[in-house]
Amino acid sequence: MTLSAAFECPAKLAGELADSVQYQGRKTSRQGSEQRRLAILDATLRIIVRDGLRGVRHRAVAAEAGVPLSATTYYFKDIRDLITDSFVLFVERSSASLSLLWADVARDFQRLVEPVASDPQVRRQMAERVIALMVAHVEAKAREGNAELLVELAFRQEALTNPTLTPLALSHQQLRYQFAELALRALGSAAPVEDAQVLTTLVLRMEYHALVDGVENLDIEGQRAVLQRFLDLVIRA
Structure with a gap:
């Protein structure tokens, strides 16, 4: 070369x-579901910037994203998956x-x-x-x-x-x-x-x-x- x-x-x-990044949370197929999942991850990143990793909680993320609390637990079974996927999104972008x-x-x-x-x-x-x-x-x-x-x-x-x-x-x-x-x-x-x-x-x-x-x-x-x-x-x- x-x-x-x-x-x-x-x-x-x-x-x-x-192109190769792999997410841990629940996969989505519908556009509306994918937009909600991304909104949750974006909200997680904003909380990390503002409050640090210790500020990432399901309730705090749901409030930041403007979605029901049940949505965060639907897409991400625990906080580690939520944090992991937020960083995966960061690397992808x-x-x-x-x-x-x-x-x-x-x-x-x-x-x-x-x-x-x-x-x-x-x-x-x-x-x-x-x-x-x-x-x-x-x-x-x-x-x-x-x-x-x-x-x-x-x-x-x-x-x-x-x-x-x-x-x-x-x-x-x-x-x-x-x-x-x-x-x-x-x-x-x-x-x-x-x-x-x-x-x-x-x-x-x-x-x-x-x-x-x-x-x-x-x-x-x-x-x-x-x-x-x-x-x-x-x-x-």
Whole structure:
């Protein structure tokens, strides 16, 4: 596989993950039932953002979703299934969104892949593009009220003790590694697999600061400088 073709892999993997998720709760066949099930899961995610996992109770979710209490127990036999399926919905949506984003990014990168090895200016241009994408990714999450960041953090924490979610969390995390690895490989990293883990950790650190500091106090330029410093060290040649 050529490097140019390989840039399609993250989008393909993200799409495959979105298509492969498996729900634990009762399956639905009617549109109205499916809409109610999704309303319950969306309500669960809102409660997780607002009150944390401890706030997820059948009665609280039913009130948040505007459905009878019996509806939550009909679709989900217990709280664990309800929490699990809410995170499955998050991964499904997140992966589908990443698939579309990376398919678009791949077109830009494919244009730069051929000359990047021999032209330092093109290499710098690609590095700037990678930084811009990662900063925009964190900024967008932060400006949406941190809801996605909080859900993802809660998802990773729940996956530590919920074996049903563990493989899903690992697959979701692998999407980050895959994109970072291919970008770093194109930039000329001598150790793209290892460097991808460092770069992904730096982005997770940015997301943490977005949560703790708040979007209004988020030092975007400082975070951008950290990413630039790392890439300068990695692609120095």
